[in-house]
Amino acid sequence: xxxxxxxxxxxxxxxxxxxxxxxxxxxxxxxxxxxxxxxxxxxxxxxxxxxxxxxxxxxxxxxxxxxxxxxxxxxxxxxxxxxxxxxxxxxxxxxxxxxxxxxxxxxxxxxxxxxxxxxxxxxxxxxxxxxxxxxxxxxxxxxxxxxxxxxxxxxxxxxxxxxxxxxxxxxxxxxxxxxxxxxxxxxxxxxxxxxxxxxxxxxxxxxxxxxxxxxxxxxxxxxxxxxxxxxxxxxxxxxxxxxxxxxxxxxxxxxxxxxxxxxxxxxxxxxxxxxxxxxxxxxxxxxxxxxxxxxxxxxxxxxxxxxxxxxxxxxxxxxxxxxxxxxxxxxxxxxxxxxxxxxxxxxxxxxxxxxxxxxxxxxxxxxxxxxxxxxxxxxxxxxxxxxxxxxxxxxxxxxxxxxxxxxxxxxxxxxxxxxxxxxxxxxxxxxxxxxxxxxxxxxxxxxxxxxxxxxxxxxxxxxxxxxxxxxxx
Ligand code: BES
Ligand code: ZN
Numbered sequence: 001x002x003x004x005x006x007x008x009x010x011x012x013x014x015x016x017x018x019x020x021x022x023x024x025x026x027x028x029x030x031x032x033x034x035x036x037x038x039x040x041x042x043x044x045x046x047x048x049x050x051x052x053x054x055x056x057x058x059x060x061x062x063x064x065x066x067x068x069x070x071x072x073x074x075x076x077x078x079x080x081x082x083x084x085x086x087x088x089x090x091x092x093x094x095x096x097x098x099x100x101x102x103x104x105x106x107x108x109x110x111x112x113x114x115x116x117x118x119x120x121x122x123x124x125x126x127x128x129x130x131x132x133x134x135x136x137x138x139x140x141x142x143x144x145x146x147x148x149x150x151x152x153x154x155x156x157x158x159x160x161x162x163x164x165x166x167x168x169x170x171x172x173x174x175x176x177x178x179x180x181x182x183x184x185x186x187x188x189x190x191x192x193x194x195x196x197x198x199x200x201x202x203x204x205x206x207x208x209x210x211x212x213x214x215x216x217x218x219x220x221x222x223x224x225x226x227x228x229x230x231x232x233x234x235x236x237x238x239x240x241x242x243x244x245x246x247x248x249x250x251x252x253x254x255x256x257x258x259x260x261x262x263x264x265x266x267x268x269x270x271x272x273x274x275x276x277x278x279x280x281x282x283x284x285x286x287x288x289x290x291x292x293x294x295x296x297x298x299x300x301x302x303x304x305x306x307x308x309x310x311x312x313x314x315x316x317x318x319x320x321x322x323x324x325x326x327x328x329x330x331x332x333x334x335x336x337x338x339x340x341x342x343x344x345x346x347x348x349x350x351x352x353x354x355x356x357x358x359x360x361x362x363x364x365x366x367x368x369x370x371x372x373x374x375x376x377x378x379x380x381x382x383x384x385x386x387x388x389x390x391x392x393x394x395x396x397x398x399x400x401x402x403x404x405x406x407x408x409x410x411x412x413x414x415x416x417x418x419x420x421x422x423x424x425x426x427x428x429x430x431x432x433x434x435x436x437x438x439x440x441x442x443x444x445x446x447x448x449x450x451x452x453x454x455x456x457x458x459x460x461x462x463x464x465x466x467x468x469x470x471x472x473x
Pocket of ligand 1: 131132165166167168169192193194204207210376377409410411412413414
């Protein structure tokens with residue numbers, strides 16, 4: 001079930017291939033078992049499921065042969081750790097993934113239920129199949145294949161799987177500071193990114209940071225009759241719409257004072273790298289919907305706007321009557337969830353405060369405002385020429401063929417900058433998801449050729465690190 005040798009990837013050594021062939025059905029069943037657990041970190045009612053996913057992972061690590069496996073408390077959803085220290089003189093790789101997932105909703109748009117994984121047309125469908133449970137399973141399978149065939153790993157590995165990545169990793173930084181020994185090594189591999197459009201092998205070398213806030217505007221104790229009151233008082237929904245509209249100018253730039261002050265501008269080499277990507281804008285837009293057009297900050301290409309420039313977006317906006325038909329009211333309150341994606345140079349806490357100040361300054365008299373900061377993460381760049389990046393590049397090249405692309409992506413992974421800035425470790429984003437994986441959306445899926453190739457690429461990446469001339473710098 002699910003396993004097919006594919007021209008999309010090259011086999012590794014015969015013993016490992018033989019193991020993986022024999023293990024194919026069991027491997028897919030474990031993948032399915034993991035996806036069945038609805039570990040949605042954002043929903044309080046799913047806390048027990050998050051813990052169940054953590055316990056499942058810990059049991060897997062123990063079964064496969066990792067040592068010092070623990071489900072470690074954070075104050076939120078637990079972190080799972082485990083390790084194989086083969087020989088203290090070998091380089092140590094920290095492997096990171098997240099077992100939490102986005103909510104399944106809207107359920108009616110799924111072809112199959114999000115937590116009842118299904119294999120169809122060479123893909124496995126289900127929430128977390130790509131982001132990020134599938135990529136954790138890739139690592140577990142690489143570990144198992146190596147131990148089953150060689151009896152040991154070519155490097156030392158420490159696993160760190162968290163359960164709050166999709167909710168801004170709020171407890172992670174404090175946990176890392178309290179458990180430094182679990183997070184340190186010679187380099188970090190984060191498997192939570194993917195390939196480029198056309199399913200071209202790629203390594204992400206840049207991530208945007210993020211700051212996220214909620215705005216609550218209140219005008220009255222209760223909803224009011226819009227005939228009796230309309231036109232004579234401030235309507236919080238009207239006001240919120242106007243405040244949000246004022247956050248961008250006609251050139252698509254964010255108007256928040258100071259927003260761009262610390263942005264490191266894209267240099268000629270950055271712009272050349274974006275321009276060199278084999279990006280098919282028409283296909284990118286067509287995949288979104290028939291009427292999509294490219295818009296954004298003036299003076300930048302679509303790939304630059306997405307990967308290299310900061311943004312401000314409303315993620316949700318609500319208030320007043322949202323049922324069927326009409327109801328004539330002035331809403332008592334109105335709300336929005338707003339996030340900014342940030343680029344190198346920008347500090348998420350500072351930008352959060354600037355956006356909050358701009359919103360407070362824009363509230364009309366007669367309304368009260370509350371702003372809640374919901375989380376943040378720093379932007380991240382892997383320097384080109386980083387030796388561990390070269391090892392990962394070789395692993396992808398040898399597994400999937402061709403020269404991997406280097407991408408600056410628009411998404412965020414808060415831990416990447418923590419490893420780099422707080423612990424001073426080189427970080428490589430070695431991810432395998434297909435670009436059309438529908439992450440965070442209905443019908444999330446993983447291409448099984450990427451999944452199988454991913455297992456081989458992790459084996460190769462460990463071997464490539466072991467072969468590095470100077471892994472301890
Ligand atoms: N896997 C994504 C990050 C990602 C997305 C990297 C697209 C590259 C391209 C990750 O799980 C994710 O979605 N992160 C959140 C983080 C946020 C909640 C702090 C994101 O980017 O929205
Ligand atoms: Zn993810």
